[in-house]
Amino acid sequence: MRISRLSGAALAVAAGALIGVPAAQPALAAPGAPGAPRYSAGAAGVGDPYFPDQGNGGFDVQHYDIAFAYDPATRHMDAVTTITAVATQDLDRFNLDFRGPEISELKVDKHPAAFTRDGQELIVTPRPKLKSGQVFSVTVKYAGTPPVITDPDGSLEGWVPTDDGAFVAGEPQGAPAWFPGSDHPTDKATFTFHATVPEGITAVGNGSLVSQTTENGRTTFVWDSAEPMATYLATVTIGNFTVTESATPSGVPIYTAVDPRLVTQSASAVSKIPDIIEYFSSVFGPYPFSSTGAIIDRAPNVGYALETQTKPIFSSAPSVGTMAHELAHQWYGDSVTPTKWSDIWLNEGFATYATWLWTEHTGGATAQQTFNNSSNYGRAATSSFWQTVLADPGSVDMFGSVPYNRGAMTLHALRGKIGDTAFFKLIKDWAAENRHGNTDTAAFIRSAEKASGMDLTAFFDVWAFQKGKPASW
Numbered sequence: 001m002r003i004s005r006l007s008g009a010a011l012a013v014a015a016g017a018l019i020g021v022p023a024a025q026p027a028l029a030a031p032g033a034p035g036a037p038r039y040s041a042g043a044a045g046v047g048d049p050y051f052p053d054q055g056n057g058g059f060d061v062q063h064y065d066i067a068f069a070y071d072p073a074t075r076h077m078d079a080v081t082t083i084t085a086v087a088t089q090d091l092d093r094f095n096l097d098f099r100g101p102e103i104s105e106l107k108v109d110k111h112p113a114a115f116t117r118d119g120q121e122l123i124v125t126p127r128p129k130l131k132s133g134q135v136f137s138v139t140v141k142y143a144g145t146p147p148v149i150t151d152p153d154g155s156l157e158g159w160v161p162t163d164d165g166a167f168v169a170g171e172p173q174g175a176p177a178w179f180p181g182s183d184h185p186t187d188k189a190t191f192t193f194h195a196t197v198p199e200g201i202t203a204v205g206n207g208s209l210v211s212q213t214t215e216n217g218r219t220t221f222v223w224d225s226a227e228p229m230a231t232y233l234a235t236v237t238i239g240n241f242t243v244t245e246s247a248t249p250s251g252v253p254i255y256t257a258v259d260p261r262l263v264t265q266s267a268s269a270v271s272k273i274p275d276i277i278e279y280f281s282s283v284f285g286p287y288p289f290s291s292t293g294a295i296i297d298r299a300p301n302v303g304y305a306l307e308t309q310t311k312p313i314f315s316s317a318p319s320v321g322t323m324a325h326e327l328a329h330q331w332y333g334d335s336v337t338p339t340k341w342s343d344i345w346l347n348e349g350f351a352t353y354a355t356w357l358w359t360e361h362t363g364g365a366t367a368q369q370t371f372n373n374s375s376n377y378g379r380a381a382t383s384s385f386w387q388t389v390l391a392d393p394g395s396v397d398m399f400g401s402v403p404y405n406r407g408a409m410t411l412h413a414l415r416g417k418i419g420d421t422a423f424f425k426l427i428k429d430w431a432a433e434n435r436h437g438n439t440d441t442a443a444f445i446r447s448a449e450k451a452s453g454m455d456l457t458a459f460f461d462v463w464a465f466q467k468g469k470p471a472s473w
């Protein structure tokens with residue numbers, strides 16, 4: 001589901017990856033067959049500047065149906081994923097992204113299809129071939145142990161076994177560990193998960209719990225994520241969990257799953273979920289999904305949290321601030337998603353600034369005091385912190401302090417420059433106009449200029465595009 005077609009095209013152009021763009025139809029169709037299909041291979045990636053293999057050309061995914069059984073004791077998965085997609089060119093071959101275990105069968109619609117694998121590329125030859133505009137399904141059957149993926153910065157993601165299940169996280173490249181797909185943030189889709197685990201273990205996915213049925217010592221959890229979701233935000237995290245269901249004051253259902261060993265330490269952060277959602281709804285606009293919650297697991301080798309859609313996942317007991325950060329991402333990151341990974345500050349800077357606002361709202365330091373402190377503008381001009389460009393930090397520093405702290409500082413400085421009225425209208429409109437879509441820094445600058453009526457070229461130049469500690473803006 002490509003909501004924002006324009007920015008998708010902009011990405012291909014920016015990355016110089018024009019292979020994904022269908023060539024103009026040459027006037028060479030066979031006589032008597034105007035518009036005869038011209039089959040070619042879909043592009044292997046969408047040309048992301050940091051992860052060029054991610055995503056695929058030639059089709060748009062609409063829905064993933066991911067069904068698997070997993071046994072934490074043996075770490076064995078038996079899975080069938082069915083992808084529903086629409087062809088965007090005449091295809092005689094296309095790629096999926098997949099790093100998972102051995103495939104025993106692959107079908108396009110009802111027809112067995114030949115396939116090969118090369119790194120994260122799963123190359124499929126559909127027969128019959130696919131015509132542009134055609135809706136088709138790809139069914140992939142696979143079994144084995146899904147891999148742990150190591151990121152450019154050395155951290156772990158993908159399918160990370162824990163002592164009672166698995167911690168499942170996919171930012172920026174872990175989703176293909178456990179399901180084949182089009183793993184770029186621009187190809188959002190709806191998801192249904194059917195996870196079968198030993199009785200007593202809970203499998204927690206994005207969205208709403210449709211059913212939970214136990215038979216012969218195994219429980220199947222069906223989760224439905226009805227709003228479009230980027231693949232990196234998908235999870236089905238598995239373990240021993242204490243589950244609580246409630247709702248926010250305005251009626252958004254809350255599902256929390258907490259490792260029993262972490263219930264006491266997590267109590268304060270969990271108890272704040274309704275207040276955080278209500279406060280952010282008042283500042284950022286309506287909560288963008290039909291449910292919320294949290295998954296608090298024990299995965300000490302992971303060490304970070306992730307804003308998995310509707311239910312952020314934590315690898316240890318979170319502070320209230322970390323809970324606020326991950327819930328803020330539901331607006332900025334999950335609903336409004338960058339078109340390319342180099343714009344990661346649109347996620348991390350916004351979520352960080354949201355926690356500054358939450359801290360002030362709850363009687364702590366003001367946003368201005370946080371801006372000034374030694375983790376932020378108070379850093380010495382000679383600090384290496386100032387030597388990373390906000391709007392292109394590099395894949396190793398995507399989750400380093402610059403997208404977070406310089407990102408939040410940029411928003412606070414912008415607020416000072418354009419005033420509270422324009423600023424808070426801007427960030428609310430930004431969430432509404434890009435709801436469930438993809439966008440980029442250039443679009444944010446245009447929106448900020450529109451909201452303020454000011455020329456902000458020089459402002460964003462010093463804050464977002466240049467190295468160095470901004471001295472005036």
Ligand code: TRP
Binds near residue numbers: 151153155305
């Ligand atoms: N996006 C996460 C957050 O800020 C952090 C994160 C995701 C991360 N993947 C990562 C941090 C990989 C380090 C490495 O909440």
Ligand code: ZN
Binds near residue numbers: 325329347348
């Ligand atoms: Zn974050």
